[in-house]
Amino acid sequence: MRILGVLAAAMSLAAANAAAADSRVVLVTLDGLRWQEVFRGAETALAEDPTYVEDRKAVKAAYLDPTDRKAALMPFLHEVVAKQGVLIGDRDNGSCARVTNDQWFSYPGYNEILTGRPDPAIRSNDPTPNANVTVLEWLNRQPGFKGKVAAFTSWNVFPAIINAERSGVPVDAGMTTPKARTSFEAALGRMQTQTPRIWATVRFDVFTHNYALEALKRDKPRMVYISYGETDDFAHEGHYGLTLDAARRTDGFLRELWTALQADKAYGGKTTLIVTTDHGRGAGDKKGDWKSHGKVLWPRSDETWIAVIGPGVKAGLSKTPQCAGADQVAATALTALGLDWKAFDPTAGAPLPIFEDPR
């Protein structure tokens, strides 16, 4: 009996190790989506303002009338992730998340998320190849990960942020249409070129999302990065209703992604989904503060949020003892993969304290 017990324990340990050895991470960012919308839902004053919303009746019905406004806006985040995983950053309830860089816009934010450190030298969104090594690049050089790292992004600056050339990480970004390997990808590519283009540097998220889903099904990468962009672009243009629609659509993307992962033998039960944002948006007294972000003109646009769901992640955790930093995301991803984050960069932010067992 005792021998069997020991054997069973050894076998379950072996199973746990095998699971850790095959663990996967999908990291997703929603560009510039404020914690205020994530945790409070639509803001009445903005949703009722004719300057910001054309179809106020539809916006009211979809986002203001429901009793639970936050769940009306982001049902997957609140009904699934916040219950089965962690959702941090609700400042109304004593939780806190932020970027630690001093710029509060995209390239500095994504660099911080992906490298685990703010870089004070990054002070613009210019597509300058990143001198820093991202966690994607590092993983792409580790045994068991080479060729199993991929990125899908709506913004076309990511090949520079991830330094696609040096890192060898494939970055499907902006309007670049990857060589179609399936008839669905060929159709996506056709539709992408046939769809009206409204931003010079950002494609619609529907393409990013579907290219990513298709590659997940086919290539089974172990570390995937997906960056959606519409929540930022519609906000910059002052379209509050379209920004809310983008948030809800992206929440649907997350649900579709999570459902597909759970149904896939390569991912089900061994994949951690991390979702966050590269910056907040203004929340000061000036009218229109919500539209933009940046340290100089838009107060509090360093305030963000972070969500994580996956095996070993605490269920229902809504705050961390210290304010959670974007610089902790890289180490959190590596910890979820069962790797030593200090081997990546001992000066990176430590993993978020969100795992059941101390790792």
Ligand SMILES: [Zn+2]
């Ligand atoms: Zn922006």
